[in-house]
Amino acid sequence: MTTLSIDSEWTRFTLKERLSRFSVYLIIVMSLIWSWQSVEVIQEFLYDAPEQLMDMFDRMTPLDYAYYPTTIHAALIETLHIATLGTLITLIFAVPLALLNANNITPNKGLNWISQFFLVSTRSINSLVWALLFIALFGPGVIAGIMAIAIRSIGFVGKLLSEALAEVNMGTIEALKATGAPWGSILVKGYWPQVMPAFYSIVLFRWDINVRESAVLGLVGAGGIGVVLNDAQNLFQWQKVAMVLVSIFAVVIVAEVVAIQIRKRLI
Amino acid sequence: MDGITNTKNTNELNPFKTSLTNRLIWLVIAAYIFYSVSALGLTLDRILLGFGESERLLSRMFPPDFSRVSLLVSGVAESLQIAIISSFFGIVISLFIGLLAARNMMPIFITGPVRAFIALCRSFHPVIIAIIFVKAVGFGALAGILTLIVASIGFIAKLFAEAIEEISFNPVEAIKATGASFFSVIIYAVMPQVFTRFIGFASYQLDSNLRNSTMVGIVGAGGLGGTLFSAFQRFDYDFVAAILLTIIAIILVGEMLSNIVRRIF
Numbered sequence: 164m165t166t167l168s169i170d171s172e173w174t175r176f177t178l179k180e181r182l183s184r185f186s187v188y189l190i191i192v193m194s195l196i197w198s199w200q201s202v203e204v205i206q207e208f209l210y211d212a213p214e215q216l217m218d219m220f221d222r223m224t225p226l227d228y229a230y231y232p233t234t235i236h237a238a239l240i241e242t243l244h245i246a247t248l249g250t251l252i253t254l255i256f257a258v259p260l261a262l263l264n265a266n267n268i269t270p271n272k273g274l275n276w277i278s279q280f281f282l283v284s285t286r287s288i289n290s291l292v293w294a295l296l297f298i299a300l301f302g303p304g305v306i307a308g309i310m311a312i313a314i315r316s317i318g319f320v321g322k323l324l325s326e327a328l329a330e331v332n333m334g335t336i337e338a339l340k341a342t343g344a345p346w347g348s349i350l351v352k353g354y355w356p357q358v359m360p361a362f363y364s365i366v367l368f369r370w371d372i373n374v375r376e377s378a379v380l381g382l383v384g385a386g387g388i389g390v391v392l393n394d395a396q397n398l399f400q401w402q403k404v405a406m407v408l409v410s411i412f413a414v415v416i417v418a419e420v421v422a423i424q425i426r427k428r429l430i
Numbered sequence: 431m432d433g434i435t436n437t438k439n440t441n442e443l444n445p446f447k448t449s450l451t452n453r454l455i456w457l458v459i460a461a462y463i464f465y466s467v468s469a470l471g472l473t474l475d476r477i478l479l480g481f482g483e484s485e486r487l488l489s490r491m492f493p494p495d496f497s498r499v500s501l502l503v504s505g506v507a508e509s510l511q512i513a514i515i516s517s518f519f520g521i522v523i524s525l526f527i528g529l530l531a532a533r534n535m536m537p538i539f540i541t542g543p544v545r546a547f548i549a550l551c552r553s554f555h556p557v558i559i560a561i562i563f564v565k566a567v568g569f570g571a572l573a574g575i576l577t578l579i580v581a582s583i584g585f586i587a588k589l590f591a592e593a594i595e596e597i598s599f600n601p602v603e604a605i606k607a608t609g610a611s612f613f614s615v616i617i618y619a620v621m622p623q624v625f626t627r628f629i630g631f632a633s634y635q636l637d638s639n640l641r642n643s644t645m646v647g648i649v650g651a652g653g654l655g656g657t658l659f660s661a662f663q664r665f666d667y668d669f670v671a672a673i674l675l676t677i678i679a680i681i682l683v684g685e686m687l688s689n690i691v692r693r694i695f
Contacts, residue, residue: 180694183694184695187695194510194514195514195515195518197511198510198511198514199515201507201511202508202512202575203508203570203571203652204570204571204572204575205570208567208568208570209572212566212567215565215567216562219562219565219566241470244466244470247462247466248463248467248470251463283682287641287681288674288677288678289641289644289645291557291645291648291655292645292658292674292677295658295659296487297480299483299487299662300480300483300484301476301480302480305472306472306476306477306480375553376555378558379558382561382649383659392558392561396561408554408558411554411558412553412554415553
């Protein structure tokens with residue numbers, strides 16, 4: 164027995180591991196070759212790109228600062244409203260789904276799967292696509308944007324919140340149950356204090372993402388700064404486009420800083 | 431018994447008092463909702479009207495129309511090509527950029543600018559980057575590929591850099607003590623420590639590029655998004671439903687595959 168183990172040469176991976184690793188590499192290389200050969204790319208356009216980019220920057224400068232107070236400012240405020248209201252409305256859907264998805268709160272596999280389905284499917288469709296769908300319902304405008312942001316965020320907030328709920332310390336919960344507390348009290352006094360920091364940081368994180376996302380929703384007509392961007396771009400007013408882009412950049416940075424600061428204070 | 435029934439006494443000793451800051455937060459949120467709803471001019475009957483239309487929309491979306499298979503297949507193929515090529519180049523470029531941005535491997539005058547570059551890639555939404563690239567290289571898959579390469583750099587180069595910063599330095603010093611060159615140090619001391627995490631990030635990025643490749647087409651950068659957008663504009667809602675179901679199916683399969691890959695490594 165001992166001589167056998169000494170005689171056999173040590174290898175880091177078993178044959179099965181090596182084979183499966185090799186097949187992953189093979190599949191990656193094959194799919195890369197397939198894509199590379201069949202993708203429709205016009206080579207000349209790629210060589211032309213630096214020149215075109217320079218041309219675009221030429222047209223973009225100098226920035227059209229006068230455009231900010233007349234149009235951009237109001238649209239930016241609208242964008243922030245879309246992001247914030249969307250994040251708040253998400254909570255209406257995400258919190259119940261998270262409660263249903265956490266196995267220690269809802270010990271029912273069927274309900275867990277149903278909520279899991281909603282969490283995954285809302286997350287897989289992009290916010291622009293949600294915006295297109297809601298424009299079909301509400302018409303172009305702010306409501307479609309808010310609903311798109313709200314529905315799109317359900318998956319993210321719900322998944323992270325249910326993970327936080329599943330990780331709570333069950334000792335407190337059992338103590339509350341032993342006193343005969345109703346489930347409402349257990350939720351509010353047992354679970355909530357434990358997940359509160361996670362909850363606030365998830366919501367702030369999502370709000371930060373939503374500010375970025377709501378900036379582009381207007382490209383399909385769902386309100387906010389994107390509408391202004393789309394108009395300027397369709398009219399080839401590149402100086403205005405550049406001004407919009409700079410404003411979006413500034414707002415995104417400010418939102419990130421605000422989110423970080425609030426998180427520091429709260430947690 | 432007296433102490434239990436005396437409500438005044440229990441109120442004073444209530445161990446579950448709501449904190450003042452909590453109440454203030456809820457008050458601010460309520461005030462904000464009131465303010466923003468009035469500022470945006472949202473009215474309840476418009477929202478209710480919209481929900482009333484949902485029945486009509488859903489009835490036009492179902493059953494999904496899978497009859498235009500060739501259009502669907504070519505869109506899916508292009509989205510997959512965009513996702514695969516952009517993930518490959520994005521990951522390879524991110525490997526170098528991530529290494530350049532790691533504070534424990536490089537001096538500050540290199541990490542500073544590289545980190546700023548990563549932050550710049552991250553701060554714009556892929557759709558905005560796509561608009562710029564559509565202008566630069568014209569409509570089509572190339573714009574989508576370049577967009578997603580930039581988006582990938584913004585996301586995983588940062589994670590790569592953080593992973594490299596967390597490594598243990600003992601193997602690095604051991605390899606250095608043998609007189610190994612810089613590249614040998616990277617390959618034999620740094621990479622083995624971070625390889626598994628890199629695989630995780632890379633498969634996540636492939637996943638997220640797959641999602642985004644179905645979207646950049648909306649601004650003309652190729653893939654299924656373009657087909658989807660034109661179906662919306664022609665009010666072909668049953669075809670829209672077919673495309674959406676296809677996208678969800680692709681993403682579920684992608685998630686499954688990346689789980690398998692993560693289990694292998």
